[in-house]
Amino acid sequence: xxxxxxxxxxxxxxxxxxxxVAALVLAGCxxxxxxxxxxxxxxNVLAGATMLEKLSRVSQLDQLGDTDxxxxxxxxxxxxxxFLASGGTWEELAARFGxxxxxxxxxxxxxxxxxxDEANVDGEPGIYGACRPVYxxxxxxxxxxxxxxxEAHRVFEAVGLETWALFGRSEATLHDRREAVLxxxxxxxxxxxxxxxxxxxxxxxxxxxxxxxxxxHYIVVLQRDGAFLRLDSWAEPGARTLHxxxxxxxxxxxxxxxxTLLATALAQR
Numbered sequence: 377x378x379x380x381x382x383x384x385x386x387x388x389x390x391x392x393x394x395x396x397v398a399a400l401v402l403a404g405c406x407x408x409x410x411x412x413x414x415x416x417x418x419x420n421v422l423a424g425a426t427m428l429e430k431l432s433r434v435s436q437l438d439q440l441g442d443t444d445x446x447x448x449x450x451x452x453x454x455x456x457x458x459f460l461a462s463g464g465t466w467e468e469l470a471a472r473f474g475x476x477x478x479x480x481x482x483x484x485x486x487x488x489x490x491x492x493d494e495a496n497v498d499g500e501p502g503i504y505g506a507c508r509p510v511y512x513x514x515x516x517x518x519x520x521x522x523x524x525x526x527e528a529h530r531v532f533e534a535v536g537l538e539t540w541a542l543f544g545r546s547e548a549t550l551h552d553r554r555e556a557v558l559x560x561x562x563x564x565x566x567x568x569x570x571x572x573x574x575x576x577x578x579x580x581x582x583x584x585x586x587x588x589x590x591x592x593h594y595i596v597v598l599q600r601d602g603a604f605l606r607l608d609s610w611a612e613p614g615a616r617t618l619h620x621x622x623x624x625x626x627x628x629x630x631x632x633x634x635x636t637l638l639a640t641a642l643a644q645r
Contacts, residue, residue, distance in 0.1 A: 416614035418482035427460050428600075430479070432618035436609035438485040445492045451503035451528055452491040453609035454594035455535040456484065458568035458640045461598055461607065464536060472536075481613070495530040502592075503527045505572075507541045507636050515547040520636075532570075532640070539570065542637045554631040560639050561599040569597040572635040575610050582608055584628035585635045597621070597630055604630070 418439055422430035436453040437446045460466065466479040473490065475483045495503055505528025510519040520541040522529060532539045542560060544552040561567055573582040575593035585591050596607040604621040606629075611617045621629070630637065 416481075418480065418485065420481050420614075422479045422481070422484070427466075428598075428618065431457055431460060431607060432616055433614055434481065434484055434609070435611045435613050435615065435617060436485075436488060437611070437613050438481070439613055440482065440485060443485065443489045445489055445496075448496075448502045449488045449492040450594040450609055451495070451505065451531050452488040454570050454596050454607075455491065455531045455537060456488065457596045457607045457609065458570055459535045459537055459642070461596065462564070462566045462568045462640060462642060464642055468536065491531050491534055494534065495527050497527060497530070498525065503531060505529070505638075507638075509541070509543050509547075509550060511547055517543045517546060517550065528638075532638075533643070536643045538641045538643050539638045542569075542639050551632055551634050553633070553637055557630055557637065564639075564641065565599070567598075568640050569630065570638040570640060571595050571597050571606075571629060571633070573629055575608075577610065580608065580610055582606060582625070582629060585633060591635045595629075 416439065422434065424430040424432065434453070434457075436449050456469070459469070467477055469475065469487065470477050470479070470483070473487055475487060492503070498504065505526055506523035507520050507526070508523060509517045510521055512518045520543065529539065542553050542556040544550045544556070557569070560569070571594070572585065572591035573593050573595055574585050574589045574591060575582055575595075577592075582593070582595055583589070593608075593610060595609075598605045598607065604626045606619050606621050606625075608617055608619065
């Protein structure tokens with residue numbers, strides 16, 4: 377399965393990236409509105425009894441006048457969401473990066489922006505991330521490697537995440553990730569997957585990557601009490617970013633996606 381050259385050109389114009397099968401290639405769209413919401417303030421402390429509740433209204437878009445990477449920093453939002461949802465603490469990040477110990481919308485947005493500025497070494501919009509499977513002589517998957525130019529690992533490492541790719545067992549079943557995904561969540565009930573999707577930037581829907589489309593966005597996928605949830609940072613400031621996934625969404629975005637899934641774990645510290 378291959379992506380059409382015409383679509384590759386479209387992606388270059390829109391996000392400065394090329395999407396390929398069995399690689400995770402992610403970037404933000406080229407423009408994001410500074411949306412005015414009367415009920416929203418950058419000074420708001422993240423509200424909720426649990427960290428997941430706190431994250432459920434944190435967008436990658438903000439109302440700060442001196443940030444300009446809102447549209448392109450989905451990788452940074454996803455990395456922070458994965459770290460915090462899987463047991464990392466804001467206090468750790470605050471101490472490491474010099475932010476207040478109590479997280480506000482502004483402090484999270486400024487950390488997203490800092491991570492983006494430090495990881496975006498090629499100067500193109502978005503964070504480039506790509507990896508590929510490694511096969512043995514029988515074409516069974518025996519490992520994985522990052523492709524040259526990968527920027528995404530810079531974000532994950534800065535936040536404090538270890539990441540690795542999940543594939544099917546062999547080249548013939550490369551995109552059948554169900555077994556690997558379920559095994560991951562059995563071993564790590566609080567784990568978080570970083571997933572490339574074809575985000576509809578107008579509606580905020582996370583769509584599967586299919587021939588003729590491309591991955592332009594990162595989301596985080598969780599499993600809690602047997603149900604799959606997605607944290608999608610492409611939302612108006614203050615809007616809900618945590619959503620239950622349908623069985624179809626789980627199949628198309630996770631179990632059978634042609635775009636590599638990254639499993640995460642808190643780095644040893």
